[in-house]
Amino acid sequence: MRFTLFVFSLLFVVDSVFAQSSFSNSDEYYFRVLQISGITDDISSFQLRPYNPPQQIDNDHPWSHVFGNQPDDLQIGGRYGAFQLYEPILFQSFNTALPRGNNDGAIWQGKGYNSALSLGFEASIGPLYLQFRPMVGFTQNRAFDLGPYQPPMIRGADGNREASIYAYRDFRGSIDFVQRYGDDTFSWFDLGESSLELRYAGLKIAASNKQIWTGPGTHTSLQFGYSAPGFRHIYLGSYKPLKTFAGSFEFAYIFGGMRKSDYFDGRTESRLQSVNSLIIIYSPWFSDNFHIGGVRTYFHPFPKSMGQFREQAGKLFDPGLRSNLSDGDDFAATWDPDNQVGSIFLRYFIPQYGVEFYTEYGRNDHNADWRDFRAHPNHQRAYTLGMLKTMNLSKDRLLAINLEITQQETNRTSLTRGGQHLGGWYTHGAQVQGFTNRGQILGTGYGPGMNMQMLQTDIYDKRGSLSLRAARITYHNSRVDQFFENIRAANGHSFAPWEVRNIELLIGTSITAFLNHGIEVSATIDQSYILNHHNLNGNDILNTRFELIIRKQMSGWLR
Numbered sequence: 348m349r350f351t352l353f354v355f356s357l358l359f360v361v362d363s364v365f366a367q368s369s370f371s372n373s374d375e376y377y378f379r380v381l382q383i384s385g386i387t388d389d390i391s392s393f394q395l396r397p398y399n400p401p402q403q404i405d406n407d408h409p410w411s412h413v414f415g416n417q418p419d420d421l422q423i424g425g426r427y428g429a430f431q432l433y434e435p436i437l438f439q440s441f442n443t444a445l446p447r448g449n450n451d452g453a454i455w456q457g458k459g460y461n462s463a464l465s466l467g468f469e470a471s472i473g474p475l476y477l478q479f480r481p482m483v484g485f486t487q488n489r490a491f492d493l494g495p496y497q498p499p500m501i502r503g504a505d506g507n508r509e510a511s512i513y514a515y516r517d518f519r520g521s522i523d524f525v526q527r528y529g530d531d532t533f534s535w536f537d538l539g540e541s542s543l544e545l546r547y548a549g550l551k552i553a554a555s556n557k558q559i560w561t562g563p564g565t566h567t568s569l570q571f572g573y574s575a576p577g578f579r580h581i582y583l584g585s586y587k588p589l590k591t592f593a594g595s596f597e598f599a600y601i602f603g604g605m606r607k608s609d610y611f612d613g614r615t616e617s618r619l620q621s622v623n624s625l626i627i628i629y630s631p632w633f634s635d636n637f638h639i640g641g642v643r644t645y646f647h648p649f650p651k652s653m654g655q656f657r658e659q660a661g662k663l664f665d666p667g668l669r670s671n672l673s674d675g676d677d678f679a680a681t682w683d684p685d686n687q688v689g690s691i692f693l694r695y696f697i698p699q700y701g702v703e704f705y706t707e708y709g710r711n712d713h714n715a716d717w718r719d720f721r722a723h724p725n726h727q728r729a730y731t732l733g734m735l736k737t738m739n740l741s742k743d744r745l746l747a748i749n750l751e752i753t754q755q756e757t758n759r760t761s762l763t764r765g766g767q768h769l770g771g772w773y774t775h776g777a778q779v780q781g782f783t784n785r786g787q788i789l790g791t792g793y794g795p796g797m798n799m800q801m802l803q804t805d806i807y808d809k810r811g812s813l814s815l816r817a818a819r820i821t822y823h824n825s826r827v828d829q830f831f832e833n834i835r836a837a838n839g840h841s842f843a844p845w846e847v848r849n850i851e852l853l854i855g856t857s858i859t860a861f862l863n864h865g866i867e868v869s870a871t872i873d874q875s876y877i878l879n880h881h882n883l884n885g886n887d888i889l890n891t892r893f894e895l896i897i898r899k900q901m902s903g904w905l906r
Contacts, residue, residue: 372396372450372573373859373869374906376565377807380747381408384737385698390588392628392638394692395597396560397540399587409743409807413861413900428472433480434904437897438463444890445491446527447875449566449792452558453537453576453785455528456892459487465539469905476544478557482537486528493526494881495837501612501779513610515794516881522774522781522795523611524788540577549589553582559601561626561642563694563705564731566801567753567791569772570642570690570709571624575787578605580622588630595635597628602660604649608786612779619649620780621656625663636698641691646782662687686775687713688782690729701737706730711772726760729753729772745807753791753799757825771796771823796823811867814857822849827882834882847882851875857894865900 375398381387386406391398404414438454440461448456454463467480496516500507513527542555558577562568580603588595601624628640643663650656690709696702711727714720733751740746755772773782773795782789793799803816827834827844834847855873862868871894880886900906 372560374400376805377410377812379565379735380737380745380805380807383696383698383703383735383747384701384739384745390590390595390630390635392563392588392597392630392640392694394561394563394628394638394640394694395585395599395626397557407742409745409809412809413867414906428470430468430470432901432904433465433467433469434901434906435464435466435899438465438484438894439896440892440894442890442892444888445875445877445880447792447873447890447892450573451792452573453482453535453787454484455486455488455787457486457488457528458491459489461486463537467539467541474545474547476542476546478544479541480539481541482539483534484537485532485534487532488528488530490530491527492881495883496833496881508612510612511610514612522771522788523607523779523783523786524773524781524794525608525610525786528608528610528786537576542582544582544586546586549585549587551582551584551586555580555582561624562690562692562707562731563638564707564733564751564753565735565749566751566803567731567793567799568789569707569729569731569753569755570644570688570782570790572790574792575784575789578603578622578784580604584626592632594632595630597626597640599626600624601626602656605646605780605784607780608783610786621647621649621659623647623660623663637693637695639691639693641689643687643689645687646780686711692731696735701739703733703735705733705735709772712775723760725758727757727772729755740806743809747805747807749801749803749805751799751801751803753797753801755791756796756798756821756823759825771825793820794822796825797821798824809861811859811861812857814855816853816855818851818853820851820853822851824848837882838884840884842884847879847884849880849882850878852878855892861900865902867898867900869896869898870894 375396378398378400379393382389386408387401387404389401400414440448440456442456442458444458446457448454454461463482463484465480465482470477493512494516498510498512498514498516501510513525513529515524515526538556540557542553542557544551544553556577556579558573559571560568560573561571580601582599582601584599585597588597601622603622604619605622607618622644624642624644626640626642628638630638645659645662647659650659688709688711690707692707694703694705708730709728714723714726731751731753733749736748738746757771773788773790781795788795791797798821799818801816801818803814805812805814827847831844835841838847853873853875855871857869857871859867859869873892875890877888877890880888
């Protein structure tokens with residue numbers, strides 16, 4: 348364990364220069380559509396990602412020429428080893444008014460121009476795999492109005508301290524989710540989706556920097572997702588479903604560290620928090636179409652000894668109840684800088700009808716005892732509900748329609764239980780950093796305590812795809828209720844709470860085209876109409892986000 352902690356220390360020294368990112372999860376979504384449509388007999392749950400696609404698809408599908416059995420022209424090696432390159436990808440985006448972007452990993456899509464370039468290779472010797480996919484990037488990071496409020500006071504073991512001027516000032520509390528990465532342009536070099544893995548019989552042990560997604564959501568996740576840089580971690584678990592007489596299983600234990608950004612609270616101590624997470628997914632023997640699972644995650648200051656590590660990892664198996672709760676009066680005596688987040692999820696699809704239903708329900712915090720659980724079963728809860736419908740329009744054309752509803756707005760149980768703040772999903776009073784890495788939330792790019800309704804339609808054919816989407820996003824309604832007097836003072840006149848709700852209405856379209864000479868182009872335009880920005884009545888903003896991804900397809904290269 349001391350050696351492991353030493354390795355992590357070295358990794359995070361390097362991490363001051365390196366970050367991590369991925370461009371999108373569109374390929375994973377496409378394989379999910381194929382599964383639901385009955386084109387593949389893949390039994391993957393899509394609830395523990397990154398996803399490993401099947402090596403061969405027997406049935407025809409719109410992108411057979413992209414994901415078919417391509418010759419290994421550039422594979423070097425023989426019986427016991429191989430070496431392959433990854434196709435190069437160029438990402439570019441532009442925001443006209445505000446930072447906007449989701450499921451984009453380490454890429455900071457600030458106001459103005461943003462870009463990133465990814466390439467790399469994979470090498471294997473027997474069961475040992477090295478994936479190295481670095482990335483370089485640049486962001487213009489232009490200035491915009493950060494709001495009329497003072498930076499929040501951030502709770503810590505040494506008392507309260509004012510957050511950085513770049514932190515959100517709309518009373519979001521203790522979470523390293525920042526508005527802007529400093530006040531200047533910057534470029535970065537990124538290790539990307541890199542890992543060293545030992546695979547055998549469906550199991551793997553990995554020292555990894557890859558992003559992780561848990562749960563069945565397609566746009567957001569209640570826990571791990573693709574909206575923040577991947578974090579350094581050790582992964583022990585499966586890399587594909589394990590079939591047994593009782594059904595199939597997917598599981599993982601993850602130990603790693605999430606790093607605090609340079610733009611939050613100015614503290615130089617506690618720059619790294621540990622992550623201990625256990626994920627288990629089960630599909631019964633009588634149905635490969637039904638998947639149920641759960642994930643429990645604990646956050647602490649990074650351990651300095653084997654004893655601290657054992658104590659932190661052991662909490663994953665503690666009961667979900669506490670004998671008492673802090674009333675917040677004696678800060679020094681009650682300070683316990685940890686937090687647990689747990690969620691359960693399920694997914695069921697019927698390939699004969701091309702339809703899927705999925706849901707995830709999570710809790711952020713404990714109940715004190717069974718009496719408290721009966722009284723407040725919904726304390727700090729969040730949930731996602733979704734449906735995906737696919738249709739075969741013709742031999743080479745598929746239609747997919749996805750409706751996803753995510754509710755993360757907190758309820759008032761925090762105040763009735765003696766707390767001083769309503770808090771929000773991904774935040775906790777005793778945990779300064781929140782569910783973040785380098786200033787971005789892992790599960791969603793829309794912030795803590797948000798509600799979202801997203802409707803998306805995709806059409807796939809051999810020439811590419813066309814996507815249309817519409818969304819309504821509500822930002823932290825509970826904060827408006829709790830800090831209404833502060834918001835009223837900033838507005839300077841009287842009004843009803845509903846008149847300052849911060850709402851974003853979004854419509855967008857994306858086109859992917861397979862051009863001549865192996866050029867693949869994906870272009871996106873998202874138009875946002877943001878009402879009452881910073882909870883200021885009538886402070887409405889239009890933001891247009893342009894995105895262009897160019898990939899060079901190379902025969903025998905990895906996608």
